[in-house]
Amino acid sequence: MNIKKILPQLLTLLVVILIFGFFSYNAQVNMENRGITFGYGFLSQESSFDVQFSLIEYDGSHSYFRAYLVGLLNTILVSVIGIIFATIIGVIVGIARLSNNYLIERSASVYVEFFRNIPLLLQIFFWYFAALRALPLPQDTEPMFGVFFLTIKGFFVPAFVWNNLDIFIYSIIAAIISIIFIRIYAKRKQENEGVQTPVLSISIGLLLILPILSFLFGGVDASVEVPVIKQLSQSGFTYEGGIKLPPELISLALALSLYTATFIAECVRAGVQGVSKGQKEAAASIGLTPNQVLKLVVMPQALRIIIPPTTNQYLNLTKNSSLAAAIAYPDLVLVFAGTALMQTGRAIEIVSITMLTYLSLSISISIFMNWYNKKIAIKEK
Amino acid sequence: MFKYLKQLTSLVAMVAVLFTFTTETMAAKKSKTLKNTQKKGFVRCGVSQGLPGFSNADAAGNWTGVDVDVCRAVAAAVLGDANKVKFTPLSAKERFTALTSNEIDILSRNTTWTLSRDADIGLTFVGVNFYDGQGFMVRKNSGISSVNDFKNGVSACTNLGTTTELNMRDFFNSKGISYEPVTFEKADEVVAAYDAGRCDTYTTDKSGLAAQRIKLSSPDDHMVLPETISKEPLGPVVRQGDSVWEDIVRWSLNTMIEAEEYGVTSANADSMKTSDNPAVKRLVGAEGELGAALGLDNDWSLRIIKQVGNYGESYKRNIADTGILPDRGPNELWTKGGILYVPPAR
Numbered sequence: 107m108n109i110k111k112i113l114p115q116l117l118t119l120l121v122v123i124l125i126f127g128f129f130s131y132n133a134q135v136n137m138e139n140r141g142i143t144f145g146y147g148f149l150s151q152e153s154s155f156d157v158q159f160s161l162i163e164y165d166g167s168h169s170y171f172r173a174y175l176v177g178l179l180n181t182i183l184v185s186v187i188g189i190i191f192a193t194i195i196g197v198i199v200g201i202a203r204l205s206n207n208y209l210i211e212r213s214a215s216v217y218v219e220f221f222r223n224i225p226l227l228l229q230i231f232f233w234y235f236a237a238l239r240a241l242p243l244p245q246d247t248e249p250m251f252g253v254f255f256l257t258i259k260g261f262f263v264p265a266f267v268w269n270n271l272d273i274f275i276y277s278i279i280a281a282i283i284s285i286i287f288i289r290i291y292a293k294r295k296q297e298n299e300g301v302q303t304p305v306l307s308i309s310i311g312l313l314l315i316l317p318i319l320s321f322l323f324g325g326v327d328a329s330v331e332v333p334v335i336k337q338l339s340q341s342g343f344t345y346e347g348g349i350k351l352p353p354e355l356i357s358l359a360l361a362l363s364l365y366t367a368t369f370i371a372e373c374v375r376a377g378v379q380g381v382s383k384g385q386k387e388a389a390a391s392i393g394l395t396p397n398q399v400l401k402l403v404v405m406p407q408a409l410r411i412i413i414p415p416t417t418n419q420y421l422n423l424t425k426n427s428s429l430a431a432a433i434a435y436p437d438l439v440l441v442f443a444g445t446a447l448m449q450t451g452r453a454i455e456i457v458s459i460t461m462l463t464y465l466s467l468s469i470s471i472s473i474f475m476n477w478y479n480k481k482i483a484i485k486e487k
Numbered sequence: 488m489f490k491y492l493k494q495l496t497s498l499v500a501m502v503a504v505l506f507t508f509t510t511e512t513m514a515a516k517k518s519k520t521l522k523n524t525q526k527k528g529f530v531r532c533g534v535s536q537g538l539p540g541f542s543n544a545d546a547a548g549n550w551t552g553v554d555v556d557v558c559r560a561v562a563a564a565v566l567g568d569a570n571k572v573k574f575t576p577l578s579a580k581e582r583f584t585a586l587t588s589n590e591i592d593i594l595s596r597n598t599t600w601t602l603s604r605d606a607d608i609g610l611t612f613v614g615v616n617f618y619d620g621q622g623f624m625v626r627k628n629s630g631i632s633s634v635n636d637f638k639n640g641v642s643a644c645t646n647l648g649t650t651t652e653l654n655m656r657d658f659f660n661s662k663g664i665s666y667e668p669v670t671f672e673k674a675d676e677v678v679a680a681y682d683a684g685r686c687d688t689y690t691t692d693k694s695g696l697a698a699q700r701i702k703l704s705s706p707d708d709h710m711v712l713p714e715t716i717s718k719e720p721l722g723p724v725v726r727q728g729d730s731v732w733e734d735i736v737r738w739s740l741n742t743m744i745e746a747e748e749y750g751v752t753s754a755n756a757d758s759m760k761t762s763d764n765p766a767v768k769r770l771v772g773a774e775g776e777l778g779a780a781l782g783l784d785n786d787w788s789l790r791i792i793k794q795v796g797n798y799g800e801s802y803k804r805n806i807a808d809t810g811i812l813p814d815r816g817p818n819e820l821w822t823k824g825g826i827l828y829v830p831p832a833r
Contacts, residue, residue: 139728142587142609155652156668166656238683258684259642336640340630342687344640353685354669431647434671434680440647444580445670448648451608453584 133454148450149174155445157436159352170446177441178463184359184437185424185467191363192423193416196370203375214371222368227429229365233357234433241353244335244343253332255345260352262333262345269327277320278313285309354435358427366423370416377412378404409482417475421468428464438463520592520725520732521565521782529571532558533591536576536673539698540811541597541617550574554595556801557616557723559794560739561593564787569794578672580648583608586726593736594724597692599650604724613737615722616798618817618826620715621654622693624700627710629687634658634714637688642667644677644686651691654717678702692719697811735781741829742788745770746797748820748829753796756789769833777832788832798827 137144149171156166161179164172202214221229241258242248249255255262268274285308292303320326333348381404389403390396430437431444438460447456524530534542534554542552550572559569575591586594587609597619598604600612623643625631637659645651647670659666669686671677674695681689682703689696693711700706723740725733746752749767751759760773768774771789778785795801799820807813819825 137609154656156656156666158668158670166660235679235683238680238685243684338629338638338641338687339625339636341626341628342631342641344642346640431672432676434644434647434669434676436670440670440672444647444672445652448580448583449603449653451583451604453587 137454142451144454146455148452148455151450153446153449155449157441158434159350159355159436170442170450173446174438174442174459177436177438180436180441181424181427181430181438182467184355184362184427184430184435187355187359188362188366188423188427189420191359192366192370192419195363195367196416196419197374199367199371200374201378203371204378218368218371221364226361226365226426227432230358230361230429230433233361234354237353237357244345253330255333255335257345258353259344260350261356263349263351264330264332265348266328267331270325273324274317274320274326274328277316277324277326281312281316284312284316288312352435354430354433358430358433358435362423362426365426366419369419369422373412373415373419374408376415377408377410380411381407406482410479410484413475413479413482417472417479420471420475424467424471425464520729521735524565524592528566529573530558530562530565530593531575531591532561532572533575533577533582533585533594533596534558535596536578536675538597538674538695539701540694540806540809541698542574542576542595544574544576552805553616553801554597554721554723556743556795556805557595557736557740558593560743560791561736563790563794564735564739564742564781564783567790569790578648579646580672583610583724586610586724589726592725592732597695597721598724599692599719600722601650609727610724611727611733612722612724613733614740614829615720616740617694617721619692619694619719619721621651621690621717621719622696622715623712624681624689624696624709625687625712627708631688631712634712634716635662637662637664637666639665640667641688642669642686644669644671644681644689645691646670646674646677647672649691650717650719655690658716674699675702692721694721694806694812701811731782735783738781738788738832739791741832742770742791743795743798743801744820744827744829745832746788746792747799748822751792751797752800753793756792760789766831766833775833 134144150169152167153170153173154166155173157164157173157176159180160176161183162172162176164176199214199217202210203218205211205214238258241256244255244257244259247255247257253264288303288308289305292305295301295303317326331347333345333350336344336346338344385403385407386399389399394402427437428439431440434440443456443460447453450456532555534550534552537543538552540552542550542554544550555572555574558572558574562571563569575585577585577591577594577596582594582596582598583604585591594610595616597617598612599619600615604610605612623634631637641664643655643666645655645668652668652670655666655668669680671680677689677691678699680686689699691699693715696711700709700711703709723736725736746756749764749770751767751770756771759767759771762768762771762773765774769777771792772778772785772787776785778787781787796804802815802818807815815825817826819827821828
């Protein structure tokens with residue numbers, strides 16, 4: 107062992123430990139001086155505050171831990187919606203920026219330059235208050251297709267009331283499993299015999315037919331519950347029944363996806379441009395159709411460039427969702443690091459839990475994306 | 488080996504610095520808010536982000552309000568000049584952390600005195616400078632004239648991290664009404680959302696409703712319902728563990744209220760030194776040694792009355808004359824039918 111190599115490392119470690127020790131000691135002394143106790147016991151206490159929008163059953167008689175779960179699920183919900191829409195918009199705009207059509211290319215560029223250069227918080231405020239100003243009051247709204255109601259108090263959509271929902275879910279699971287098997291079979295067949303199977307049309311067919319069969323023979327039954335207008339006072343109305351998406355969720359998801367999509371669009375553009383022209387020409391010269399060129403030659407190589415920076419954008423979107431507190435969307439920061447922190451006064455405990463939660467969320471996303479990146483990386487044989 | 492000597496010395500120096508800090512923290516166990524304030528030359532005061540009548544900044548950055556006047560009174564008592572205050576605007580969510588982490592020394596921000604806040608989180612409430620209660624604001628054309636007119640599904644806008652959130656739940660639960668709470672971090676957003684029609688009602692302390700109503704696009708279309716659903720004694724807060732500072736803030740506030748009781752105003756304070764009433768003489772420092780008990784000189788209370796005025800003057804200037812709540816209600820002296828009653832300064 108070389109002491110010259112180890113000594114600086116050891117000293118660095120020592121300094122890091124000392125700094126952490128200093129801060130935790132200081133916090134302890136200060137908390138003791140001010141009579142603040144430390145502990146996580148409050149998590150099981152009754153929270154006694156309500157939350158506007160929750161994916162699980164919750165009211166003030168549940169525990170603070172349950173309130174934490176409500177916030178966490180709401181954060182995950184808006185992040186997932188945001189990631190899906192940001193990816194769709196990002197891919198479309200990224201490809202549009204490469205278009206030969208002047209108008210399409212220009213409008214895509216303007217979109218990217220406009221939305222990525224305005225601070226996200228301002229965009230969230232803009233969409234929220236613009237939406238609030240522009241949306242009609244419940245009593246003035248025109249229904250879309252007779253059953254959707256977009257109002258200032260939220261987007262009211264019909265809900266399904268199921269009979270034998272489990273059989274329906276089993277039929278979808280069965281369809282997915284058969285698709286996986288068909289894919290494996292199709293791949294083997296192509297490698298052995300060089301014959302291609304139309305996997306996509308078969309998959310779509312299976313996904314449609316099996317659930318339909320469950321309706322016809324499995325006793326599955328779904329009725330639709332349409333929201334109904336309800337009068338609260340002489341001038342106040344709302345809708346009852348169905349599912350309600352609060353305007354806070356809609357505008358937050360909109361702002362997050364429009365903002366993040368600009369960065370993803372640039373990643374996509376970089377990825378596609380990163381594949382050399384020779385690759386496309388070579389692929390075309392061996393007789394692949396333009397679709398096959400894109401699917402088999404360009405995209406696999408472009409994805410390797412696109413995935414790592416896009417992972418960063420997904421992480422950013424998830425973390426940016428914490429700006430929700432500004433517009434009353436009950437995410438983790440608003441419910442747990444906001445109301446719960448205020449009502450218990452347990453700043454250190456709650457902030458540490460919140461930090462760890464965001465850390466775990468981000469790490470899960472990057473583990474998944476790294477796995478995907480590895481899967482599509484060049485496999486050298 | 489010598490190659491690393493330089494790095495080694497700097498590391499040792501860093502560690503040494505850290506240790507000095509640590510020992511200093513241990514020595515500073517006895518709090519010194521008063522000493523620090525006198526050394527800095529200003530009082531660090533946490534206020535709201537803009538609540539007319541209580542703490543509100545004008546375009547030039549001058550703060551006014553009854554909450555602001557408490558801090559000004561302390562500055563007058565401790566530093567001799569009511570203007571030597573540094574105001575820090577805080578959201579409801581930030582306020583207690585700012586106080587316990589030493590960012591500010593007084594929190595005077597329409598804060599409700601409750602048991603859990605007083606006992607649990609390292610704070611001490613020193614008194615009440617405004618007796619308030621939670622109410623509801625609705626649109627006049629809704630036809631709602633009482634809290635009993637609310638129906639299932641009503642949506643209520645309010646501020647995040649306040650007692651309001653808890654009272655609202657207690658209230659709607661006791662009435663058996665299901666409701667939708669929409670909570671914002673800043674008051675301006677609450678007002679904007681209610682104004683746009685996102686919520687059927689806006690609920691907070693009644694003084695807050697009266698003050699925020701002015702900010703609505705057409706204030707006359709809205710009204711505050713008569714019922715009060717909670718007790719909200721608002722008052723200044725200090726950190727737990729510094730009883731001298733606690734006493735200074737408490738008696739600065741009490742001085743303002745007692746001055747009104749004895750008719751001592753900013754205009755006549757000097758002439759009151761020769762009053763026949765010993766209580767008045769004590770109040771303006773012409774008799775007794777009350778300042779010494781607080782670690783201050785004997786003119787501390789006189790300066791408060793001369794520079795800030797008594798409670799009545801402060802109320803009139805900030806709340807009555809601005810049209811927020813012309814009627815003093817419970818915030819009238821006990822001798823005039825209100826509940827303002829402070830222990831005697833003697």
